[in-house]
Amino acid sequence: MSTLWTRNETLVALVIVAFCGLAALSDPGFLSVATLTDLLRGGIVLGIFAVGALIVLISGGIDVSFTAIAAVTMYVTAMVLNALMPWMPWWAALLIGMGIGACLGAINGFLIAVMGLPTLIVTLGTLSVFRGFMLTFIGQKQITTLPPGMREFGRMMIVRGENADGSFYSLHAAFLVTAGAIVLTWFILHRTMLGRQIFAIGGSVESARRIGINVRGVQFFVYVYVGALAGLAGIIHASMARVANPFDLVGLELSVIAAVVLGGARLAGGHGTLTGTVLGVALIVLVRNSLIVLGIPATWQSVAIGVLILIGTGLPAWQAKRAAAQAA
Amino acid sequence: MTTDLVTFDHVTKTYSGITALDSVGFSIAAGEAVCLAGENGSGKSTLIKILAGVEQPDRGVISIAGQPQDALNPRLSAAAGIKVIFQDFSLFPNLSVAENIAFSAELGHGTRLVHRARIADTARATLARIGVDIPLTAAVETLSVAHKQLVAICRALATEARLIIMDEPTTALTEREVRVLLDIIRRLKADGVAVLFVSHKLAEVLEVCEKVIVLRNGQKVAEGPAADFDAASLTRHMTGRDVAEAPPAPLRADAPELMRVEGLNKAGAFEDVSFTLHAGEVLGVSGLLGSGRTALAKALFGLVAPERGRITLDGRSVPLGDPLAAAGAGIGYVPEDRLTEGLFLTQSILQNISVGRLDAHGASGILDIGGLLAEARDWLKRLSVKAPDPDAPVRSLSGGNQQRVVLARWMARSPRVLVLNGPSVGVDVGSKAEIHGIIAGLSAQGLGVIVISDDLPEVLATCHRILVMKAGRLIEDIPSGQVSGTDLAHRLAS
Ligand SMILES: Nc1ncnc2c1ncn2[C@@H]1O[C@H](COP(=O)(O)OP(=O)(O)OP(=O)(O)O)[C@@H](O)[C@H]1O
Ligand SMILES: [Mg+2]
Numbered sequence: 120m121s122t123l124w125t126r127n128e129t130l131v132a133l134v135i136v137a138f139c140g141l142a143a144l145s146d147p148g149f150l151s152v153a154t155l156t157d158l159l160r161g162g163i164v165l166g167i168f169a170v171g172a173l174i175v176l177i178s179g180g181i182d183v184s185f186t187a188i189a190a191v192t193m194y195v196t197a198m199v200l201n202a203l204m205p206w207m208p209w210w211a212a213l214l215i216g217m218g219i220g221a222c223l224g225a226i227n228g229f230l231i232a233v234m235g236l237p238t239l240i241v242t243l244g245t246l247s248v249f250r251g252f253m254l255t256f257i258g259q260k261q262i263t264t265l266p267p268g269m270r271e272f273g274r275m276m277i278v279r280g281e282n283a284d285g286s287f288y289s290l291h292a293a294f295l296v297t298a299g300a301i302v303l304t305w306f307i308l309h310r311t312m313l314g315r316q317i318f319a320i321g322g323s324v325e326s327a328r329r330i331g332i333n334v335r336g337v338q339f340f341v342y343v344y345v346g347a348l349a350g351l352a353g354i355i356h357a358s359m360a361r362v363a364n365p366f367d368l369v370g371l372e373l374s375v376i377a378a379v380v381l382g383g384a385r386l387a388g389g390h391g392t393l394t395g396t397v398l399g400v401a402l403i404v405l406v407r408n409s410l411i412v413l414g415i416p417a418t419w420q421s422v423a424i425g426v427l428i429l430i431g432t433g434l435p436a437w438q439a440k441r442a443a444a445q446a447a
Numbered sequence: 448m449t450t451d452l453v454t455f456d457h458v459t460k461t462y463s464g465i466t467a468l469d470s471v472g473f474s475i476a477a478g479e480a481v482c483l484a485g486e487n488g489s490g491k492s493t494l495i496k497i498l499a500g501v502e503q504p505d506r507g508v509i510s511i512a513g514q515p516q517d518a519l520n521p522r523l524s525a526a527a528g529i530k531v532i533f534q535d536f537s538l539f540p541n542l543s544v545a546e547n548i549a550f551s552a553e554l555g556h557g558t559r560l561v562h563r564a565r566i567a568d569t570a571r572a573t574l575a576r577i578g579v580d581i582p583l584t585a586a587v588e589t590l591s592v593a594h595k596q597l598v599a600i601c602r603a604l605a606t607e608a609r610l611i612i613m614d615e616p617t618t619a620l621t622e623r624e625v626r627v628l629l630d631i632i633r634r635l636k637a638d639g640v641a642v643l644f645v646s647h648k649l650a651e652v653l654e655v656c657e658k659v660i661v662l663r664n665g666q667k668v669a670e671g672p673a674a675d676f677d678a679a680s681l682t683r684h685m686t687g688r689d690v691a692e693a694p695p696a697p698l699r700a701d702a703p704e705l706m707r708v709e710g711l712n713k714a715g716a717f718e719d720v721s722f723t724l725h726a727g728e729v730l731g732v733s734g735l736l737g738s739g740r741t742a743l744a745k746a747l748f749g750l751v752a753p754e755r756g757r758i759t760l761d762g763r764s765v766p767l768g769d770p771l772a773a774a775g776a777g778i779g780y781v782p783e784d785r786l787t788e789g790l791f792l793t794q795s796i797l798q799n800i801s802v803g804r805l806d807a808h809g810a811s812g813i814l815d816i817g818g819l820l821a822e823a824r825d826w827l828k829r830l831s832v833k834a835p836d837p838d839a840p841v842r843s844l845s846g847g848n849q850q851r852v853v854l855a856r857w858m859a860r861s862p863r864v865l866v867l868n869g870p871s872v873g874v875d876v877g878s879k880a881e882i883h884g885i886i887a888g889l890s891a892q893g894l895g896v897i898v899i900s901d902d903l904p905e906v907l908a909t910c911h912r913i914l915v916m917k918a919g920r921l922i923e924d925i926p927s928g929q930v931s932g933t934d935l936a937h938r939l940a941s
Contacts, residue, residue: 310561312553315542319550322539329501329537330551330602331521389541 127383131398131431135405142409149409153288156278160290161404163359164368166297166397167352168375170304171345173396176379177308178341179321179388180231180238183376186368187249188223188346189353192216194253196354197363200266209272209358213296216354217347223249224346225339232338250369262363273358293355300348305393307344317341321388377424378403381431402427450513452477452610452641453498453529458507460493462843465835467493469665470507475610480632480642482652482673485662486685486875487847488833491645492534494662495614498643499531500524525551528609532616534645534846534873536599540588544581545570548601555606573601578627592619592783593736600628610641615846617646618872619783621736621901622936629655647847647875648902649678661685686877694928695729695887698911702726705895706864708747711756716742717919720756724864724895729886731906731927732899734916735939741783743916744868744899748780749773760863779862781854783869783899790849792842796834797823799841800855807860826855831881847874854882864895871905883909901939903932915939 142149168185175182196216200207207215223245230241265273275292282288308314316337320327327334357363380386381402382395406423410416415423451474460468468490475481483491496502498509500519509516511527530551538547548570553562570583574597581594590598596619603611617625625648632642632655646652652659652673659676661669661684669684676684702725711720717739724730734740745751747758752768759765766772773780791799800823801808808819827837830851834844841852850873857865870886871879886909890896900906906913907927915923915938923938930938 312559312561315546315550315553315561318542319539322541323537326537326539329499329521329531329533331500331525331554389539 126395127381127431128392128395128398130434131381131383131395131402134427134431135398135402138402138405138409142413145413151282152280153282153286154409156288156290157408158401158404159294160359161408162400163291163293163297164352164356165371165375165378165404166400167300167348167355168371169378169396169400170300170393171348171352172372172375172379173382173384173391173393174304174308174317174341175238175345176376176384176386177321177389177391178317178338179324180338180341181376181386182227182238182242182342182345183372184223184227184242184246184249185345185349185352185375186370186372187246188220188349189356190365190368191223191249191253191257191353192219192350193353193357193363193368194257194262194365195219196350197262197265197269197357198257200268201262201264205266205268207266207268209268209275212266212268212272212358213351213354216350218350220350220353221343221347224343224349227346228339228342231342232335246369246372253365257365259365261365263361265357265361265363269354269358270361272355273361291359293359296351296355300351301393301397308393313337313340318389321390323389374403374424377428381428399431451475451510452479452512454508454510455494455498456508456510458494458497458504458509460490460497460502460504462493466665468497468504471662471665471667472507473660473667473670475641475643477609477641478636478639479658480636480644480656481658481660482656483643483645483660483662484649484652484681484685486833486877487851488845489662489685489875490665491662492614492846493665495531495533495612495643495645498524498529498612499533522554525555525606528607529612530603530606530608530610531612532599532603532614534614536595538587538595538599538602541586543584543586544590544598545583547587547598548573548605551602552606569605570601573605576604577601577624577631579624591741593621593624596620597624604631608635608640610643611635612643614645615647615873616644617648617651619869622939623735625651647873647879649681649876653678653681663687682876685875694907695909695911696891698725698728702728705761707757707759709757709759711743711746711753711758713742713746713751713753715919716751717746717916720921722914722921722924724897726893726895727890728912729890729896729898729910731910731913732897732916733901733903733906733913733935733939735901738916739919740899740901740916741868744780744783744866744897747773747864747866747897748778750780774860774862777863779857779860779865781857781865781867781870783872790841790853793840795838796827796832796841796844796852797837799852800826800859803856803860822859823855826859829885830855830858831878847878850874851878851882858885858889862894864897865889866897866899868899869902870898870900870909871902879905903935903939907932907935 171185172182196212196219200212227242227245230236231238276289277292278290280288316332319332320334320337324334356368378399379396382399384391403424407420410420410423454474456472457470458468459470485491497504500521500523509519545566549566552569553566567583574581577600579597587595587598600616617628629651635642644656656673659671659673660667663685704723705726706724709721712718720743732740742751746753749768749770749772757764760776765776797820801819804819804822808815824837832848832851834848841849871882874882886896898909910927913925913927914921
């Protein structure tokens with residue numbers, strides 16, 4: 120099929136293969152289980168964020184506040200559990216995180232869906248409000264002793280082993296949470312009418328309104344859902360890092376959106392796939408983790424990511440244009 | 448006494464000071480086909496949007512099946528059996544044909560999960576009903592305008608309806624599909640479904656409708672059985688004057704050759720197309736949907752790259768497949784899909800017209816904004832765009848007036864050869880005559896004009912020569928004085 124070659128997914132997959140090939144050439148040890156588990160580990164938090172960013176982009180909006188939601192959620196959850204309910208099991212910590220995230224997301228949802236304000240402006244605003252509020256009124260000090268539930272979760276591994284050279288590798292259980300988030304989002308987007316309405320709104324808000332889609336309700340859901348995912352990612356991040364640092368996470372949002380756009384989602388809305396998103400995240404993590412292997416200084420990371428975005432989004436657009444001129 | 452399906456009682460709607468509908472009242476009975484006629488901007492689409500629950504009236508009462516509705520919304524309206532084909536289609540470009548057709552039906556079912564088999568069945572059955580074959584999984588954004596319009600029609604037909612509203616459903620369709628649609632309207636009527644039909648093609652209107660309502664400047668100026676109206680009287684009610692179309696002034700015998708097309712070939716679209724165009728000549732290219740006329744028009748402007756052939760303008764060859772070079776050489780192209788593409792809807796009318804003229808007014812490196820806008824204003828007047836304020840966004844214009852803005856933009860570029868794809872699609876009779884007058888004026892100035900149209904009276908009224916296209920080939924070259932409308936229709940279809 121000729122359309123296969125105009126898709127971002129294909130392109131990103133090819134770049135990943137080429138990248139791995141190059142890395143393997145310069146360092147034969149690159150193709151190893153350890154590299155793979157590092158990669159998967161690096162994709163856990165980024166992956167959950169990306170799934171959220173994808174669903175917002177599909178709905179025709181953009182959300183840059185999710186990192187702040189994650190930071191606030193992990194900090195507040197760790198603090199509250201430590202102070203009041205240290206006996207909470209790990210899964211309850213995750214649920215509480217999702218709840219706090221959903222509440223913060225609902226603030227975005229209210230401003231965007233009910234008040235009808237532009238999504239970029241609202242989330243830029245809440246990004247700094249959420250974070251500023253936490254740093255001013257809740258605290259700036261790292262919480263180094265996490266509540267027991269989160270500590271327990273931080274130690275949970277699904278795979279553990281030793282390499283030939285004696286170093287250890289492991290895969291964190293949170294990987295399953297990311298996988299679950301991907302599957303759930305796929306199901307919502309492709310198997311529920313709600314998901315189809317999200318696509319419809321991203322395609323044309325006016326048309327959606329005209330056939331009686333509850334545009335406000337759907338938009339509200341989207342921002343609450345993204346908030347819940349962000350809260351979840353926050354708890355996982357703190358648990359894996361074994362510390363809740365209020366200065367973490369914020370600043371990642373553009374990399375996440377870049378990964379999603381690389382995977383073929385359009386900023387104009389209505390388009391995007393989970394396969395593409397996963398590939399986009401994989402590529403970004405690969406670039407972050409392994410540029411050093413290729414002998415490229417770390418400062419070049421952002422240049423490399425930028426170039427990838429330009430190529431990854433420009434090439435398919437250019438090919439589509441050429442295909443349109445070829446067809447009658 | 449039977450209650451009417453829908454009644455409007457003194458319905459008024461204003462948009463920021465402009466009265467779009469002024470105390471309009473009428474009723475539609477079950478199984479009745481009503482035609483809503485009126486000039487561009489007379490309030491037809493506004494009336495429809497109110498009935499569909501998309502817009503709220505300022506005053507007045509709308510009743511459905513005798514029940515006054517105080518807060519109609521799209522869901523209530525759809526649940527009451529009112530299905531609308533909107534003038535701008537209102538489709539979802541990113542979704543598949545099947546989903547677009549079945550979306551309202553699925554919403555009506557109220558299920559939470561996606562029933563893919565049911566969606567495909569609905570879509571397939573509806574497409575079969577109007578007898579067209581469009582791939583169910585294709586994204587709507589990849590379809591031609593005609594197919595988009597057919598998808599919009601299918602969406603309205605996909606569910607049980609009591610009233611189907613069609614806001615200019617045939618603008619992109621050719622004879623054959625229009626026939627099918629009219630047949631469907633007849634069948635719907637027989638099943639007791641009412642139809643409210645808006646169209647500027649008066650012949651088709653009078654053919655199916657039993658009642659006519661005419662709007663002018665938001666007011667109802669006439670209402671009565673269709674039998675009491677003919678094309679001329681309808682035009683008079685709509686415009687308040689008589690509109691007469693005359694054939695074009697004959698071409699001067701010594702007119703020099705302007706453009707020559709030789710052996711143009713594009714696999715799958717058109718084959719071996721050759722013709723010449725003289726200065727001051729208006730050349731018609733007519734053919735059914737799929738005859739390759741649009742691909743040819745695009746190829747002339749470089750939007751489609753032919754694999755063989757030559758285009759020369761004034762003896763100089765024009766590079767193929769390069770729109771910038773074509774524009775530079777003096778070819779202008781007004782696309783077919785003006786309503787859904789080619790406009791910056793949220794920008795002002797003046798900006799939309801002048802966007803193509805930035806170069807001409809910026810020759811010194813500094814933009815002559817005054818000159819730019821004055822020129823745009825002039826074109827607004829020449830095409831009599833009905834706009835309250837030239838600085839208003841294009842979105843606030845009626846559909847037909849949006850069309851004129853695109854026309855104005857291209858005409859303002861004063862090209863040597865102008866390719867007009869469907870020059871008066873969606874434009875009312877009065878302004879159609881005005882546009883034809885403008886075409887005549889352009890040709891009198893020595894421009895070559897190529898009119899791509901299957902509106903045969905239009906072709907006959909504007910063109911000196913008509914090329915008939917069929918299955919990608921030019922099969923006939925007829926001087927327009929020597930053929931009648933019916934004769935031409937016959938040659939197109941045979
Ligand atoms: N959103 C809007 N904002 C401001 N004015 C509007 C808006 N929509 C329509 N109008 C104005 O209302 C009037 C009626 O427009 P309407 O679209 O109903 O015309 P119409 O009869 O459908 O014309 P056409 O044949 O060109 O489609 C026009 O003067 C138009 O400029
Ligand atoms: Mg209209």
